[in-house]
Amino acid sequence: MSAAPRAMLFDLDGTLVDSAHGIAWAVNQTLAELGHPAADEPLVRSWIGEGARFLLHRALRHAGADLPDGKAFDCVFALLMRHYAASLPRQARAYPGADAALRGLRERGVAVALCTNKPQRFIDPLLEALEWRMLFDGIVGGDTLPESKPSALPLLHLARALDVPVEACLMVGDSHTDAAAAHAASMPLVLVDYGYHREFDLHGAGAVAVIGDLRTLLQMRTPGAAAHAVSTRAV
Structure with a gap:
């Protein structure tokens, strides 16, 4: 019953x-600081749903610059998190x-x-x-x-x-x-x-x-x- x-x-x-609009903004701010072109928002949408680390791996892979987990990745992840915090009103x-x-x-x-x-x-x-x-x-x-x-x-x-x-x-x-x-x-x-x-x-x-x-x-x-x-x- x-x-x-x-x-x-x-x-x-x-x-x-x-929240994809804000998350895409944070991802693209991160990519820009690393010297990579922006990703289209629909593409970033397809990366959302499995946590921020997965999101960053997908973004870096798309840019041809993925990093193994470790200090270098953690530094880039900290950069993403700074932009992510700034994106919250957009989310x-x-x-x-x-x-x-x-x-x-x-x-x-x-x-x-x-x-x-x-x-x-x-x-x-x-x-x-x-x-x-x-x-x-x-x-x-x-x-x-x-x-x-x-x-x-x-x-x-x-x-x-x-x-x-x-x-x-x-x-x-x-x-x-x-x-x-x-x-x-x-x-x-x-x-x-x-x-x-x-x-x-x-x-x-x-x-x-x-x-x-x-x-x-x-x-x-x-x-x-x-x-x-x-x-x-x-x-």
């Missing part, structure tokens, strides 16, 4: 906010329906948490810019815990902190990283059909729903084990 979820865990980039672009969904869930008594691979120190400034800081009952960033998504650890940590059984939670995301983490935690999964999923097969990922508007979550139920994935879009 289905029941209303007691907690929802949200990815950030590509799920709640379209504060909420997807349509995101604000209403978060506030509506809280009004219904659903616990709301943020489970992102964005480094912890960049989360609060972005949430402040969006006026969202008080909307989350728990927050885990990419460097908050010893492991980040696709590990199950961030999801399990938040479920415990919220005192909600895993099966009564929903993980809401846009990428294979979110899906892998949810499956590893045995947590029901909802995917959005926008964001930074690249070539990821949303409808073959074992999600209980693939949605086009986060306001759909206001009517969401957690399914029984035999339920099959559905596709739905709010109007």
Whole structure:
């Protein structure tokens, strides 16, 4: 029998906010300082979703200047992080329906948490810019815990902190990283059909729903084990 979820865990980039414009600016500022040409924003979008180090490796590889992990890479990574911090106001672009969904869930008594691979120190400034800081009952960033998504650890940590059984939670995301983490935690999964999923097969990922508007979550139920994935879009 289905029941209303007691907690929802949200990815950030590509799920709640379209941060690619700001992230592309940070990447291109970094490339320019290194003497490389800029990358088009659609290309940078295709690199987002697996953490900042993966993003930098992809950017350097595209420029023909990738570096192995080590001191040289860490120096360039520090440069990216400086520009990344400056880009946060440009990243504060909420997807349509995101604000209403978060506030509506809280009004219904659903616990709301943020489970992102964005480094912890960049989360609060972005949430402040969006006026969202008080909307989350728990927050885990990419460097908050010893492991980040696709590990199950961030999801399990938040479920415990919220005192909600895993099966009564929903993980809401846009990428294979979110899906892998949810499956590893045995947590029901909802995917959005926008964001930074690249070539990821949303409808073959074992999600209980693939949605086009986060306001759909206001009517969401957690399914029984035999339920099959559905596709739905709010109007």
